[in-house]
Amino acid sequence: xxxxxxxxxxxxxxxxxxxxxxxxxxxxxxxxxxxxxxxxxxxxxxxxxxxxxxxxxxxxxxxxxxxxxxxxxxxxxxxxxxxxxxxxxxxxxxxxxxxxxxxxxxxxxxxxxxxxxxxxxx
Amino acid sequence: xxxxxxxxxxxxxxxxxxxxxxxxxxxxxxxxxxxxxxxxxxxxxxxxxxxxxxxxxxxxxxxxxxxxxxxxxxxxxxxxxxxxxxxxxxxxxxxxxxxxxxxxxxxxxxxxxxxxxxxxxxxxxxxxxxxxxxxx
Numbered sequence: 001x002x003x004x005x006x007x008x009x010x011x012x013x014x015x016x017x018x019x020x021x022x023x024x025x026x027x028x029x030x031x032x033x034x035x036x037x038x039x040x041x042x043x044x045x046x047x048x049x050x051x052x053x054x055x056x057x058x059x060x061x062x063x064x065x066x067x068x069x070x071x072x073x074x075x076x077x078x079x080x081x082x083x084x085x086x087x088x089x090x091x092x093x094x095x096x097x098x099x100x101x102x103x104x105x106x107x108x109x110x111x112x113x114x115x116x117x118x119x120x121x122x
Numbered sequence: 123x124x125x126x127x128x129x130x131x132x133x134x135x136x137x138x139x140x141x142x143x144x145x146x147x148x149x150x151x152x153x154x155x156x157x158x159x160x161x162x163x164x165x166x167x168x169x170x171x172x173x174x175x176x177x178x179x180x181x182x183x184x185x186x187x188x189x190x191x192x193x194x195x196x197x198x199x200x201x202x203x204x205x206x207x208x209x210x211x212x213x214x215x216x217x218x219x220x221x222x223x224x225x226x227x228x229x230x231x232x233x234x235x236x237x238x239x240x241x242x243x244x245x246x247x248x249x250x251x252x253x254x255x256x257x258x
Contacts, residue, residue, distance in 0.1 A: 020143060022136040023172070054143065054161055056168040057227055085161040093165060093230035094216050 004029045006036050012044040012113055013037065014106070018051045026062045033066055037073045044113035045070050048106055050081025060095045067100045076116045077101065080109035126194075127187040133171050133200070134180040142171040142183055146198065149185055153194055153256055163196060163254045166231040170200045170250050173227055178202025178248055188253070195236070195255040203247040210240055 002025055007014045013036055015029070033045065047063065049055065055063070067077040080103045090097065103109035131145060132138055146167040150160040167183070174181035181202030188197050207213045214229045228250075232238040237253035 020140050022140045024136055053147070054165045054168060056165050056172075057230055058168075058172060083161075085158045088158055089161045089165045089234065092162065092233050093169075094233070095230070 002028070003032065006032060008036075008040055008042070009046075009110075011042060011117070012046060012110070013040065013042045014046045014048065016048040016051070020053070021059065023058055026059055030062055030066055030069070034069050034073065037070055037075045042075050043117055044075055045077045046106060046109045046113065047077065047079050048081045048109075049079065049086075050083070050105070052083070052086065055082070055086050055090055057093060057095055060090060060093075060097060064097055064100060076113055078103050078109040078112050080104065080106055124189040125186050126189055128185060130182055130184045132180075132182055133174045133202075136172075136175065139168060139171045139175055143168050145185060146196070149187065149196055150254075153187055153196055155196070155254070155256055159254060159257055162234040163198075163252075166234040166252055166254075167198055169227040169231040170198070170252070173250075174200045174202040174204075174248075178204030180204075181247075193255050193258070195253050197251065197253045199249060199251045201247065201249045206244040206246055206248055207240075207242040208244050210242055214240075 004015060004017055004025065015033065036042065037045065063079060070077045078101045082102065101112065103112050131142055133142060143164050146164050147160060150163050171183060179202060181200060184199040186197040188195050214232060216229045231252065235252040235254045239251045242248040
């Protein structure tokens with residue numbers, strides 16, 4: 001498999017990264033996701049990385065880019081499921097993903113997106 | 123220092139970078155590294171393998187399980203025959219990059235390991251050696 005599937009759940013897109021991605025695959029995901037935000041008129045993106053055993057600077061940058069691009073396209077991004085060892089390593093690597101919202105799991109991430117959307121329409 | 127086991131692997135594609143991560147994970151597990159130590163070593167290996175592939179035009183990695191008097195560790199040596207690094211000190215600084223990245227690779231990898239050595243000759247290539255020791 002050389003593409004990460006993107007699922008539509010109501011007004012949100014869900015991406016579950018379950019493979020150790022090589023760099024081209026990460027770039028493809030970034031492009032696929034930005035197109036899907038527009039074609040599906042998505043208002044939020046949930047990225048589940050609970051299966052990822054490592055996040056290095058390349059994948060970290062890709063996640064930050066997705067969040068930035070989604071914001072420009074009027075969609076919120078929430079990163080969910082980061083493993084504790086990955087969080088420790090990322091911070092030591094020098095990458096704290098400051099611009100990316102996070103939640104512990106998919107359920108909490110989904111609540112966060114719904115809440116953000118309610119605030120926007122209020 | 124005693125080398126208990128060693129192997130080499132090519133780094134000629136981004137799929138090879140993934141394979142290097144998987145090999146380093148297996149070896150770190152075999153040495154009894156904690157999950158956090160495994161993750162740090164695999165992440166450092168990923169950064170250095172990508173450097174060898176992208177900036178060094180491809181290279182190799184040598185894996186060695188090592189023993190000294192009191193502890194066991196994993197030593198990785200990344201070699202390429204690329205352009206080399208003119209100013210190593212600058213290349214180790216966070217934010218320094220000649221590519222499209224954030225420039226966290228080399229300095230970040232250094233922070234994730236116990237020992238770090240770099241030997242680079244402009245025009246001839248770069249060799250980076252890292253060691254992580256198993257926590258007691």
